[in-house]
Amino acid sequence: MVDTRVPSASYLCPRDGARADPSTTAWCCPVCGGPWDLDTGALPPVRLDALGGRVNSLWRYEEALPLAAPSVSLGEGRTPLVPLTDRVSAKLDYLMPTLSFKDRGAVMLAELASRLSPDRVVADSSGNAGTAVAAYCARAGLPCTVYVPEGTSPKKTEQIRAHGARPETVPGGREAAAAAARAAADVPGTFYASHVFNPYFLHGTKTYVYEIWEELGGTLPDAIAVPVGNGTLLLGAALATAELLAHGLIDRGPALIAVQADAVSPLAAAFRAGAEGLSGVPGRARATLAEGIAIPRPPRAGQILAAVRESGGTFLTVTEDQIRAAQRDLARRGLFVETTGVACWAAVGGVTDRSVVVPLCGAGLKTGLAP
The missing domain is CATH 3.40.50.1100 (Rossmann fold)
Known part of the structure; x- marks a missing residue:
């Protein structure tokens, strides 16, 4: 059964102790502007002898994950x-x-976004995180824009586009792309699928x-x-x-x-x-x-x-x-x-x-x- 509940964990700023509910789209600490950590409370242990017969993906470690029963999985994980x-x-x-x-973290962001039902998803990336977010947003049926710096490999931007997302090339380097995405993230109804700021990643x-x-x-x-x-x-x-x-x-x-x-x-x-x-x-x-x-x-x-x-x-x-x-x-x-x-x-x-x-x-x- 797919679990569509919004998670009960909370965002926690490691610098000043500020908190926020993951059911909001608050992508950074409102006090210092820094990235969130995730307070999950005490998670149960993953027992080695309990893993036999479980799904052959990263979701087999369900006790350790802040989201369970995914709807957007592509079978990621369990690499040789x-x-x-x-x-x-x-x-x-x-x-x-x-x-x-990057699929390991992108699936968590897309799973969270799918439960929040935003109007759109934005991300920034030099390539791999963007392609992963684009793919999992496609799986979740979410519109997605990925801000990439100029000079990003054409093969990566092609992959982003192939998944139905819109790559936005930003003049400058990686930090310029991140700044553009963060400006877009402040628009109401936007989920910022940040592999840096969002601790679900x-x-x-x-x-x-x-x-x-x-x-x-x-x-x-x-x-x-x-x-x-x-x-x-x-x-x-x-x-x-x-x-x-x-x-x-x-x-x-x-x-x-x-x-x-x-x-x-x-x-x-x-x-x-x-x-x-x-x-x-x-x-x-x-x-x-x-x-x-x-x-x-x-x-x-x-x-x-x-x-x-x-x-x-x-x-x-x-x-x-x-x-x-x-x-x-x-x-x-x-x-x-x-x-x-x-x-x-x-x-x-x-x-x-x-x-x-x-x-x-x-x-x-x-x-x-x-x-």
């Missing part, structure tokens, strides 16, 4: 975990319905770690490496790890290794400086093949830095030449991955002293082979 070396394994999240890991991406935990028989690797721009996969990983630890389902959490392109690496610079946020950190940004993580000022910067430090992890950066080499290396192994999605393999592929899982986040068909 395959070894690349003796110590490094890859999770093939580019095998999702829209060919990227993070509760979708956390299933990445639940799947690794299940695949490894109730354990996690020594480290999990994730590409970081806005940090939605990393924060989802931290959320899942905290839940598994709280329920006694693991006895230690993995170190979180955050990977950025050297060309756009504000978080890595802040981490090395011992900063808690981006204040005082130069907003240096150059063109990069890793367009999906080219975010000069991520709104959840403080949370990302804290999560990496609390896990005992670190930040690594990769050059454009390393990205090119990693994409070709994976292709020779039978895995054609987009340029953003190879960043972690470029960073940790040579690790031999501990077990690491890397995500292959998007299909190579989205960007083609790097020149």
Whole structure:
């Protein structure tokens, strides 16, 4: 049975404690303008021995999800975990319905929107989040506009258009597209399907770690490496790890290794400086093949830095030449991955002293082979 109820969780601002009901379209904290967290109350544990026979998608972890019994699912999740070396394994999240890991969070946003019945949905993206939101809005029968920065891969804007959404190209970079979407989000009757500001997205991406935990028989690797721009996969990983630890389902959490392109690496610079946020950190940004993580000022910067430090992890950066080499290396192994999605393999592929899982986040068909 499809559950059409509006969820009972509440939005919570981690900065000032302000709250809002998810049945509203309040997309940010009215006090500070920052992104929401989600107060779900105490969620029951996901028991490994209870998973047999459940639906073969991320919705099998229903105890841990703030929404249940979805109406818009496309069977997302449960992607393969395959070894690349003796110590490094890859999770093939580019095998999702829209060919990227963003389906994990987009399905949660579209499910929430379908229960609120807005006049329209807007999103902003450099490509993958936009294509995922477009697809799931199509599934939900919701009109959708996606604001994308100029220079976005034509294949990604074509995919957005194919799903029936309207791509709006915004002059400038990723931040300009976000500003345009946020202005549109303030129009009454609009649901802002923000993969950055809306915490339901993070509760979708956390299933990445639940799947690794299940695949490894109730354990996690020594480290999990994730590409970081806005940090939605990393924060989802931290959320899942905290839940598994709280329920006694693991006895230690993995170190979180955050990977950025050297060309756009504000978080890595802040981490090395011992900063808690981006204040005082130069907003240096150059063109990069890793367009999906080219975010000069991520709104959840403080949370990302804290999560990496609390896990005992670190930040690594990769050059454009390393990205090119990693994409070709994976292709020779039978895995054609987009340029953003190879960043972690470029960073940790040579690790031999501990077990690491890397995500292959998007299909190579989205960007083609790097020149």
